[in-house]
Amino acid sequence: MNKNRISIVILAAGKGSRMKSSKAKVLHTLSGKEMLYYIIKSSSEISDDITVVVAHQKDAVMKQMCSYFDDINFVVQDDANFPGTGGAMKNVSFKHEKVLVLNGDMPLVIPESLLPFLQTKSQIVMSIFDLQNPDGYGRVIIENAQVQKIVEQKDASASQLKVTTVNAGIYAFSKEILEKYIPLLKNDNAQKEYYLTDVISMARADGVAITPLLVDEELFKGVNSKxxxxxxxxxxxxxxxxxxxxxxxxxxxxxxxxxxxxxxxxxxxxxxxxxxxxxxxxxxxxxxxxxxxxxxxxxxxxxxxxxxxxxxxxxxxxxxxxxxxxxxxxxxxxxxxxxxxxxxxxxxxxxxxxxxxxxxxxxxxxxxxxxxxxxxxxxxxxxxxxxxxxxxxxxxxxxxxxxxxxxxxxxxxxASSAKLRIIKDFYYKFFAKKQL
Known part of the structure; x- marks a missing residue:
């Protein structure tokens, strides 16, 4: 396909505390390669402008990915002053008019599963799926086939926690939307983080339509634990x-x-x-x-x-x-x-x-x-x-x-074998001594 249509940003800055490991989350391996390797590989099949945002163990992450790929841009997140997914986007620039935002802990994503994000003209497309157990995911509130808002689990009310439609964590934005709303992000929430999902809320408040895209859970579900x-x-x-x-x-x-x-x-x-x-x-x-x-x-x-x-x-x-x-x-x-x-x-x-x-x-x-x-x-x-x-x-x-x-x-x-020696009745003499 034409790789000149979309920029891709991969968020790979998190620690991954639920992995219970000293290793950076995206460096955990499956089938011989790090999780981040797979998402970069899939991305490189549809885009010529790939940026990976790193922070935790950034040197190790960049060194390992550079051993596989030679055309990746890296941006180091200022995690102290701008934590969170929104903070990760603060210093990222985009080559193309459409921007796909992916997560580094989704190793099962394949290029074909990303194509629907490119095939809509909506300024914002966000991935969703329905889970029987949505624990750990941001809840998506949908009305009239449009996303009204996303509530992170940490900030969700009791009624919102009952919603089973969740944010699958992948978005397609127009470059214009990101350049307008990323500078407006605030961290007035329970975790004091800058959420990329707040772009959805602000854009929706300004009347921008947000198109939900139902995706395959098996392909898009993140890896958060061993x-x-x-x-x-x-x-x-x-x-x-x-x-x-x-x-x-x-x-x-x-x-x-x-x-x-x-x-x-x-x-x-x-x-x-x-x-x-x-x-x-x-x-x-x-x-x-x-x-x-x-x-x-x-x-x-x-x-x-x-x-x-x-x-x-x-x-x-x-x-x-x-x-x-x-x-x-x-x-x-x-x-x-x-x-x-x-x-x-x-x-x-x-x-x-x-x-x-x-x-x-x-x-x-x-x-x-x-x-x-x-x-x-x-x-x-x-x-x-x-x-x-x-x-x-x-x-x-x-x-x-x-x-x-x-x-x-x-x-x-x-030949260095010793010559065979035969000692007559040794067996009987040896075990007779043992019985005394």
């Missing part, structure tokens, strides 16, 4: 997995699977129940088996799990990763690691077999070191590779061997 956050997470997960399944990904019991927004799938992929795939992971023509965890890793033409863990910066190609195998910051190509192994800070080349219980000992308590394993290497069960160590092509490592720092040359066998 419980709200968990509910939003469920909805976001459903969206993400539906999109992926529509694109061809097979999911078994998808309700048990967690996949973050940034994960990419290509080709024929299967994800079994109980899996968790996060970060910038990329899954290509692969099968992720039950209860596996993949973090910031790439899996191509491979199978992983069940019960495997790929930690960040792992690259798996043409490889079998079995149950209870953990891989961290390693590249494996054409490898078999069937079970019960840890591979960290390593490169492993094609044709190599890693036996059960094999561990790359990559950390000495201060520094981490690399393990390099060549082609067609056979590593017996219960072996330890103490990095930095290199196993060249065509090497064998006997079961139970500890390979210390250095290089095992091509064609060699590394």
């Amino acid at each position: 419980k709200d956050l968990s509910h939003a997470e469920e909805i976001m997960q459903e969206r993400i997995k539906t999109r992926l399944m529509d694109s061809g990904v097979t999911m078994q019991l998808p309700s048990t699977i967690y996949i973050e927004e940034s994960v990419v799938f290509e080709g024929e992929c299967i994800v079994e129940n109980g899996c968790r795939i996060t970060g910038n992971s990329k899954i290509i023509d692969s099968h992720i088996k039950a209860h596996s965890v993949i973090e910031d890793s790439t899996v191509k033409n491979s199978d992983v799990g069940p019960l495997a863990h790929l930690r960040p910066a792992s690259n798996i190609e043409d490889t079998h990763i079995g149950n209870f195998v953990e891989v961290k910051k390693s590249s494996l190509k054409g490898v078999k690691a069937g079970h019960l192994s840890y591979i960290g800070d390593a490169t492993v080349d094609e044709g190599t077999n890693i036996g059960a219980g094999v561990i790359t000992c990559n950390y000495d308590g201060i520094n981490k070191y690399k393990t390099v394993i060549g082609k067609n290497v056979f590593i017996g069960s219960d072996s330890q590779l103490i990095a930095p160590v290199t196993l060249q092509d065509n090497v064998m490592v006997a079961a139970g061997t500890t390979v210390r720092s250095g290089t095992i040359q091509s064609g060699e066998l590394a």
Whole structure:
């Protein structure tokens, strides 16, 4: 659509005390991204003029959003002198004649849900929905299909609290309306705050028509608590997995699977129940088996799990990763690691077999070191590779061997197992002593 029709202001200055957290409200995450990220992403699809108003933990909020977006304007609210939603608008300027005001705690808003605000010629459009339990929301008084006034819950009378039509918190204003009424806002209310909703009251008193717009509660309901956050997470997960399944990904019991927004799938992929795939992971023509965890890793033409863990910066190609195998910051190509192994800070080349219980000992308590394993290497069960160590092509490592720092040359066998000792009747002698 044409992005030159509307300016968008996102209010992201609040503390979010009901979240019971030291973290700024808009920085709480769902499906791997902060709440504020989602509303900016949706906004950027319909507007080329986006302003985010910040105050609480403003540096952290701006730094995180700048890591995703490079064309966002930030305005710091003077929260000491001008608190509240109206105060947040004091120093905001607008590029276009129509201004959409959004909240940073509405991560479920999608671009399509914002289009009706643009399609009316009214000078003020405000979103509403009806709730069985309207607690926490400003009540909207409507007569003759026009909004008469909005009463914040903190200032509502007993009769007004019974109203179930509530303010969904999103408005479209003409630039003229905001420039006229924002300077006139006062804080003569119970909380001594400047309310953006008072613009509605003043404009209505001057005869300006305010058009209510009924919106989908699921899309526009704000996240005000950890419980709200968990509910939003469920909805976001459903969206993400539906999109992926529509694109061809097979999911078994998808309700048990967690996949973050940034994960990419290509080709024929299967994800079994109980899996968790996060970060910038990329899954290509692969099968992720039950209860596996993949973090910031790439899996191509491979199978992983069940019960495997790929930690960040792992690259798996043409490889079998079995149950209870953990891989961290390693590249494996054409490898078999069937079970019960840890591979960290390593490169492993094609044709190599890693036996059960094999561990790359990559950390000495201060520094981490690399393990390099060549082609067609056979590593017996219960072996330890103490990095930095290199196993060249065509090497064998006997079961139970500890390979210390250095290089095992091509064609060699590394074996450090002690010779088996047999002590006759030891069992009987040992337990006879225990009984005395």
